[in-house]
Amino acid sequence: MKDETPILQVKQLHTHFFSKSGVVKAVDGVNFDIKPGETLGIVGESGSGKSITAMSIMRLIPSPPGKIVNGEVLFKGEDLLKKSEKQMRKIRGKEISMIFQDPMTSLNPVLTVEKQMIETILTHENMNKSQARERAVELMDLVGIPESRNRLKNYPHEFSGGMRQRVMIAMALACNPEVLIADEPTTALDVTIQAQILELLNKLQKELGMAIVMITHDLGVVAEVCDRVMVMYAGKPVEFTEANSLFANPKHPYTWGLMNSIPKITSKKEKLEAIEGAPPDLRALPQGCSFAPRCKHAMEQCLTIDPSITKVEESHHVRCLLYEETEKVIST
Amino acid sequence: MLKYIIRRLAMLIPVLLGVSILAFSLMQLIPGDPARSMLGEKATESQLMQLREEMGLNDPYIVQYGRFLGSVLQGDLGESIKSKEDISVELLNRLPATIELTMFAMILAIVVGILAGVIAAVKQYSWFDNLSMTGALFGVSLPIFWLGLMMIWLFSVKLGILPASGRLSNDVELNTITNFYLLDSILTGNWVAFKDVFTHLLMPGVALGTIPMAIIARMTRSSMLEVMKQDYIRTANAKGLARHLIVFRHALKNAFLPVLTVIGLQFGLLLGGAVLTETIFSWPGVGRYVYLAVLGRDYPVVQGAILIIAIIFVLVNLITDILYKYFDPRISYN
Structure with missing residues (x-):
């Protein structure tokens, strides 16, 4: 049975890049925790901040221009952000290790x-x-x-x-790490090889009991290996839940978009649905919800109010005004 | 690998054939008459005619070239017009002095250049980076002869701490074995001579090594900066490796390839630079010998020296190519 105390907790992580043309808020308030033996998926488009989140945990953000401006990364209760570089070198590769996208x-x-x-x-x-x-x-x-x-x-x-x-x-x-961060480990591989690598990771996790943070843009990978999922958009988590309930009952309009853009073997449509528009410029985020300009369900207040992450069901959190509204409706 | 080396050595033949043709024709094209320069202004026309006939200068060029090539293949580079000495012997006697000087300059350039380049790249935009790269800019721009003369003025004339010429002081004894004086002094355990040889090497070595040092430093820096951005450096960091392992094992070995190319090329150029340096510092090497031969229109000497320098140049290139394989296992020579 899985140990219930988290081995790694990320709290209010903010990693910004300071460029001449402005501050890029690559990671802007990420929270999650992961328990031993668990696999947490972090999903999002390119530039959503998922890799930067991983690099921040390892303290491998190139600085300058990057800087972790706020937050805590608790590993076995100790804040990694307060460790010296020398102490971090002892943790990297030994207690927390990382694999990367392109093995080439x-x-x-x-x-x-x-x-x-x-x-x-x-x-x-x-x-x-x-x-x-x-x-x-x-x-x-x-x-x-x-x-x-x-x-x-x-x-x-x-x-x-x-x-x-x-x-x-x-x-x-x-060195038998307790946490393995896998940053898109299958993206650069053939589909058949992808499956083999995921299977291998699953098998190794069962044998060695490490926690895996699986960073991917591929919901297929999530379905295959993850226990819980965090969906990220523009540096912020927008939906955080169990993998099963994400597929059964996705809540955030961005997650709907991601789901729709997966090609289905049963579908007769020739054209894939895509999320319209492009990810926002992280230097100049819109005033309200970052996703609002691309959201089919955006309401007027979405353009002015930035929603906070709310619990809509047991262990299902969403950052969207649609649900804040329903809660309000329910509460009145 | 062995096959490749043999093939490359075989390729030396056409290259050297080409060089020999060039060396031969160059000397035919340069105005001036060897017979006249041997006999002097007062020689009569019939004396000149006779000498030309004896030297074979009246034969067609192709016959002259054939004769030249024939004797070169037997290791005979002919004899000097001026001194009547055997050129092969003279060149071989002077070669160790030149090789010692160029090796000294090159090692100096490689060690200092690479170290400066690595530190400048790792501490990009630091005071060290700015200082060393400004220094390197000056280094590539300084003419060797000017730098040499300035050093003689400062260290020999003003401060009197370094000898201005030669390889060894007159009052220092040294038994020569290899004719590489630094090596000989170590082999015979003669530390007085070692120190003396070293101080003699210092100024010409620095004068000759400055340009390659500056070029190597700049190349190392830019190559290191490029490599430090690569994914495998991120991997090395994520493994928790110590900084020096990342810089010297992971980064430098990758960054070294373009530097190696530059080193190979510079080595060849150094042989040319040695003519200037040896002249300024009265270094008894091939460079000074060639310089004096050019001044005296001693054609066979110049021809012989060009051939020797070309052989060294081609060999250095071959060694460079073989070293590539060591630094980059992806290179295949098959």
């Missing part, structure tokens, strides 16, 4: 896989080189890379895309 570019092309893998182990674990090498072989086996011992001597370009992502995963799991 995320591995160093001029170092062997072995070198890249054992340097993580040597950095964090009290092992000598040959022990670290043995551990690397174990990890390669764990993620299902055949002929693991020989393959360690290879360079990244000698692996296929899917195999490279397996190497990335093996590297991330080297």
Whole structure:
């Protein structure tokens, strides 16, 4: 059974980028928590702030121009934002690790896989080189890379895309992290390989019990692996609920848009529905709801009032005036 | 890999053939008559005719070239018009001095240039970055001869702390084995000579190394800045690696490739620069020998030196290409 105390809690996270043309509020008030063994999905379009959220947790925001201006990231009760860079280096790769979107570019092309893998182990674990090498072989086996011992001597370009992502995963799991942040781990892969990687992550999570933060723009991935989901738009969470109830009963008009833009095998329509318009300029957000200019259901007050996130059902939170209205209606 | 090296070595043949044709024709095109320069202004026409006939200068060019090539292939570069010395022997005697100087200059340039470039990139826009890159801009713009003369003026004439010419002081003994004096002094454990050789190397080394140092520093900086933005550097950070591992293992090894190209090219240019430097510092190397030969219209010497320098240039390029493979495993030579 899952432990109910969250291992990672993000509270009121605000990460802004200070550019000459203005302040980009890339992450603007994100809250979530994740329990050991749980998978939390963070979904949104490009530029919605999901990757920046992940990088903020790891404290890997390039600064300048980026800065975490407010909030708390509690890992096992301790605020990571208050840690020194040196303390963070001990956490990165050991207690919280990360895998990235493009396994083609995320591995160093001029170092062997072995070198890249054992340097993580040597950095964090009290092992000598040959022990670290043995551990690397174990990890390669764990993620299902055949002929693991020989393959360690290879360079990244000698692996296929899917195999490279397996190497990335093996590297991330080297020190048995408690949280794995997966930033679009399947986006750059073929569909069949995508399924294999997701299956692998699922299997590893069951074996190792880590929590996974799965960042994706693909609702299919969410359906496959996530327990709970946070939908982000323009740096803010707009809907936060259990994965099942998101699919069964999506509440936010943006989530409806996302759902409609998934191609369905049963549908006879030739043209995919898209959400009209483009994500807003984060330097100059509209006064009211950020989504209002693209929202088919926008009301007059949506353009002036920025809604707060409200609980509409048990463990289902939405940031939309439609529901604030209904609540008001219900309460009057 | 071995196949590739052999193929590259085989490619030396046409390249050197081309160089030999160029060296030969260059000397035919330059106005002036070797026979006259040997015999002097007062020689009679019949004396000149006789000498030309003896030297084969009346034969068709193609015959002259064939003769030249034939003896070159036997390792015979002919003899100097002026001193009658065997050119191959003279060049080989002077080569260690030139190689020692260029190696010294190049190592200086590589070590200082790369270090400055890396620090400037890692601390972009810091005072160090601004200072070193301004310095590098001056470095590439300074003419070698001017820098050399200024250093002699300051360190030898005004301060009197560094010797202005030669490889070794007259009163210092050194048993030569390889003719690389720095190496010889280490091999014989002669530390007095080592210090003396080193102080002699310092100024010509700096004069010769300044331009490549500046170019390497700028190249390293821009290449490092590019690499530090790559995804794999983010991965290395996310793994919690120490800063020095990220900079030197992950970034520098990737950033080094364009720097290596520059180093290879600069090495070739250095051989040309050595002519100036050796002349200023009276360095008894190939450069000064060539300079004196050009002044004295000593054609065979110039031809021989051009060939030797071309061979070194091509070999350095070959070594550079082989080193690429070490720094970037994605490069395949098959």
